Amino acid sequence: MEPRYEIVINIRVPEGYAEASRFTLAGDYQEAVDLFAQLQGDGMPTSSTAIRFDLLEIKDALSTVLQTRYTILCEAGDNCKAILRETFRVLTLRPVGPY
Incomplete structure (x- = not known):
C-alpha cells in the first residue's frame, strides 16, 4: 500500500x-x-506558539511524524490557506493522461 500524507493541526x-x-x-x-x-x-515551540502543524506519513495504519512547525494564530491562518491552495493546484492542474 502506498503511503499517504496528512497535515494535522493541534x-x-x-x-x-x-x-x-x-x-x-x-x-x-x-x-x-x-x-x-x-x-x-x-521548528521549536515558544511561549507564544499555541498551534502545532505536524506532517504525517501514514502507511499500513502506522503514522510517522516527519516534520513539525509551531505557529501563532495569524501564521496558522496563512498556513491553512497555503495548504488549500497547493492541494487545489495539485488536484486540478495535474495531467489526467495522454490524449
Whole structure:
C-alpha cells in the first residue's frame, strides 16, 4: 500500500495538545515535503506558539511524524490557506493522461 500524507493541526491546551483539524494531502512524498517547507512557523515551540502543524506519513495504519512547525494564530491562518491552495493546484492542474 502506498503511503499517504496528512497535515494535522493541534492547539495547545492546559492538558497538552488537542487536534483541531486534519488535511489529507494530494501527491507524493516530495510534494508533501515541499508544501510543508512553505509553511510559516518555527521548528521549536515558544511561549507564544499555541498551534502545532505536524506532517504525517501514514502507511499500513502506522503514522510517522516527519516534520513539525509551531505557529501563532495569524501564521496558522496563512498556513491553512497555503495548504488549500497547493492541494487545489495539485488536484486540478495535474495531467489526467495522454490524449
